[in-house]
Amino acid sequence: ExxxxxxGGGLVKPGGSLRLSCAASGFTFTxxxxxxxxxxxxxxxxxxxxxxxxVDGGTTDYGTPLKDRITISRDDSKNMxxxxxxxxxxxxxxxxxCTTGFSRGYWGQGTLVTVSS
Amino acid sequence: xxxxxxxxxxxxSPGGTVTLTCASSTGAVTSxxxxxxxxxxxxxxxxxxxxxxxxxxxxxxxxxxxxxxxGKAALTLSGAQPEDEAEYYCLLNCAGTWAxxxxxxxxxx
Numbered sequence: 739e740x741x742x743x744x745x746g747g748g749l750v751k752p753g754g755s756l757r758l759s760c761a762a763s764g765f766t767f768t769x770x771x772x773x774x775x776x777x778x779x780x781x782x783x784x785x786x787x788x789x790x791x792x793v794d795g796g797t798t799d800y801g802t803p804l805k806d807r808i809t810i811s812r813d814d815s816k817n818m819x820x821x822x823x824x825x826x827x828x829x830x831x832x833x834x835x836c837t838t839g840f841s842r843g844y845w846g847q848g849t850l851v852t853v854s855s
Numbered sequence: 856x857x858x859x860x861x862x863x864x865x866x867x868s869p870g871g872t873v874t875l876t877c878a879s880s881t882g883a884v885t886s887x888x889x890x891x892x893x894x895x896x897x898x899x900x901x902x903x904x905x906x907x908x909x910x911x912x913x914x915x916x917x918x919x920x921x922x923x924x925x926g927k928a929a930l931t932l933s934g935a936q937p938e939d940e941a942e943y944y945c946l947l948n949c950a951g952t953w954a955x956x957x958x959x960x961x962x963x964x
Contacts, residue, residue, distance in 0.1 A: 782955060801953065835901070845903070
């Protein structure tokens, strides 16, 4: 069974940093491109970025709103995906989802990040 | 920055057919935009229904289909069921980065 389990969310003050993690199981993580997507309360989905498999270079692409404040990385030895977020703003409050590449189609249940003083 | 536009809301009768569309501010949506479609019910994570225009996952009900229609990506639901009431999002990559549409709230009534 494919599982994506996000963790690391919580309450952080504006200007702070947070690293989210996504534990993957049930599929060959090494060969899989991965995405991060977020959803602010009551709002739509927003693509944050993706990381290619290391076989395909392990490079990243980032969406516009966050591109200067985030880093996506992966540790294939642990089947883990990460999202490092810096200089957080109140507008970054959202549920953060990790997903496989959309041709695979799997989503985690998300982790809530609240940015508030 | 690409703006992706969907109908804000649509209503379909049980057993009826409805088409949701997805337009790009960059121009006509083609297969090269790799349109994907997602369903999200309240309180749940999204679920991928369609990828790369028309491909279904093993869990995608047969009544859903994806296509290109009049320069837009389209998701057609044939034989709507009450459990299809949900928010539907499209995702496009027409200009190098992915962008979601604002979502269509589908009511089955």
